[in-house]
Amino acid sequence: MRHILAITLLSVIVAAVCPPDGTAQCKVFVKGACIPVLNPYIHDGSYQAAIMSEGEEAEVYKTVFAGQQYRLYVCVDQVMPDVEFVVSDIHRNILFDSRKNGNVRQWDFRPDASQQIKVTVRIPVRKENNENPTIGCVGVFFGLKEK
């Protein structure tokens, strides 16, 4: 009986200390909140999502092809602060900066030449909450338009 109690206690401690699996959590979130926003573009099937915290930065490298129409969508958990993202080319030219465009979370574009682009996503720090940064799921998704 004491063993059962001890195991139960340990299980409770483990459950409290370890948050639920981030991947699974992120996947559920992505499916419901992110992929539908790509519509009418078709999700390319690529899954770039991770648990991030305030102050963190992530980068996604992607090849885009000439003449194709793309939608880039940066998806963030509601608990997180507003996300910022910058799209740049291989020569560091900034193609899009969400901060200069009303902090939107999506960008539709068509490259006239195939190339690699980089999407840099930043989660700003909320000053009032520095000691306990918020963590949540952040995803970067691409959709293509079928012609």
Place this chain on the structure above:
Amino acid sequence: MRYIYMPLALLFTGFCVTFCPSCTTCSRSHNVPINVDGFGEDTGYVKTAQKVFRSLPTPIEMSILIKNLGIEYQPSLLNDPLNTSKYVTHNQMALNFGVYVTDLVYAGLFEQTQTMLRYKLAIQKMVDGLGMSSAVDNTLLKKLETNINNKEEMLEILADTYSSCSAFLNEEDRHFLTIAALVGGWVEGMYIASSLTNEHLVNSENKIEQLVIDQKLTFDMLWQVMSELDGNADIAALMSEMSGLVRAFDRIQIKHTHHQVSFDEQEKTNVIKSDASVDTDVFAEVKEQIQTIRYNFVK
């Protein structure tokens, strides 16, 4: 007393490892950390990023690119779903899982429902053979059957199935199988695209050559990921099989200058304008290499 708690400690550890993977890792995806050397000059800037992903080519993307070329459906180019019995090793199964997903999406984009059902069964066999049945919710593939006439829904289900399989293989530390599936899907897309130049073509031929050649950009990323796993015998064998393609792609130089973004009112989209020069002379060589590699994958 301490002997009583020894099994408890082991149980605790086991519980933590089994049910609490987030204790050691917060997220995984089929995209892996990138070696960013060489991407522009901003290495200092790059090094500040905590998470770096490569968005690798998926069978879905390849199929859409092919469909967007505007060429009619070519069923004879696809891998026969009856070939599944030939694939006995995990490596063969993973490669052909990718091949079949590309074929299914390609058929799906052209609304070939009967063909899609045959490919769905082929994919199911590969999923079972790779031990991924638990990762792919059975209802997911059934849902695919129910929504076979709804293209948008079908593509969403396939994207979901594909990412579930990739995540499962990564979590099982079978990254090489994730890569094999990606390579299989990409090679199948390249095979279909490059084969299209033989038939039914006049006007679109340049577009096809361009698409195939431009895949060098994607291939470079794929090759980098493979190189990071070259200690694995299967990946090393795969890389050796693809070495001729590397040589062909190495001859291609893609140069871009003067990027500029403008808004196209008619299309309601932003256009990234750039001067690009690409040498397409090596198309025939790339095509030949792809045909050989694909033959070896599906035989």
